[in-house]
Amino acid sequence: MDRKTFMKDVYSKYWIKERKAMGFIQYDRNLCNYICKNVPTGSKLLEVAIGTGYPIADFLQKTGYEIYGVDISSDLIEECGRLNPNIKCEVGDAENLYYTDNSFDCVYCFHSTWYFPNLNVVIDEMLRVARSGGVVIFDIENLNNKKIAEGYRKRVLESAGARRAIRVVKNFINRIFCVERCLSGVLLCMKRQRPQTAFTSTLATAILF
Numbered sequence: 006m007d008r009k010t011f012m013k014d015v016y017s018k019y020w021i022k023e024r025k026a027m028g029f030i031q032y033d034r035n036l037c038n039y040i041c042k043n044v045p046t047g048s049k050l051l052e053v054a055i056g057t058g059y060p061i062a063d064f065l066q067k068t069g070y071e072i073y074g075v076d077i078s079s080d081l082i083e084e085c086g087r088l089n090p091n092i093k094c095e096v097g098d099a100e101n102l103y104y105t106d107n108s109f110d111c112v113y114c115f116h117s118t119w120y121f122p123n124l125n126v127v128i129d130e131m132l133r134v135a136r137s138g139g140v141v142i143f144d145i146e147n148l149n150n151k152k153i154a155e156g157y158r159k160r161v162l163e164s165a166g167a168r169r170a171i172r173v174v175k176n177f178i179n180r181i182f183c184v185e186r187c188l189s190g191v192l193l194c195m196k197r198q199r200p201q202t203a204f205t206s207t208l209a210t211a212i213l214f
């Protein structure tokens with residue numbers, strides 16, 4: 006099964022429940038605050054890989070932004086439309102966005118870049134649909150962070166056999182005792198220039214959470 010099929014058919018079922026259980030964590034709040042500080046209210050925003058839209062797109066829509074969203078999973082898009090009908094969401098591939106050039110004031114993508122087979126193509130697409138002077142914001146995993154490195158090791162080493170069983174038990178215990186989830190990402194913010202190839206020195210910000 007290729008990665009996109011896995012995301013559509015398998016991961017989406019897990020993510021609907023997982024996102025709800027995860028809640029509106031401090032990491033998400035930091036991301037929302039960053040957008041609120043840097044993008045004027047009322048702006049037109051696109052969330053790439055929006056999932057169910059909860060909590061980030063939902064919060065931003067209720068704060069006064071016009072929110073569009075795209076995700077590869079029809080199950081997640083259906084749930085997104087059910088949770089917040091004011092979000093204009095549709096099924097689509099981040100590597101081939103069907104919006105026209107210059108459509109959005111801000112294009113963002115959170116918790117997702119590490120799932121794309123070709124991140125460079127997605128970044129090109131995000132830049133293309135952002136208007137000139139608009140911003141493109143996304144997070145990437147910080148493998149220097151202890152928690153992230155540990156999570157990565159678990160995914161790679163504890164994904165089969167007895168190790169997988171141990172991992173399932175550990176996750177269950179964590180859930181019961183509400184062990185705090187600690188994420189760490191690097192947030193990148195680019196300012197879109199024209200022509201697209203000239204998005205020179207656009208790494209405006211890098212923030213460690």
Ligand SMILES: C[S@@+](CC[C@H](N)C(=O)[O-])C[C@H]1O[C@@H](n2cnc3c(N)ncnc32)[C@H](O)[C@@H]1O
Pocket residue numbers: 009012013017020024053054055056057058059060061075076077078081097098099100114115116117120121
């Ligand atoms: C960890 S979830 C994050 C969802 C959402 N951004 C959030 O913060 O809750 C990753 C998302 O990436 C989506 N995704 C993965 N590959 C994709 C692709 N090629 N195009 C669009 N969405 C994709 C998945 O369906 C899933 O909703």
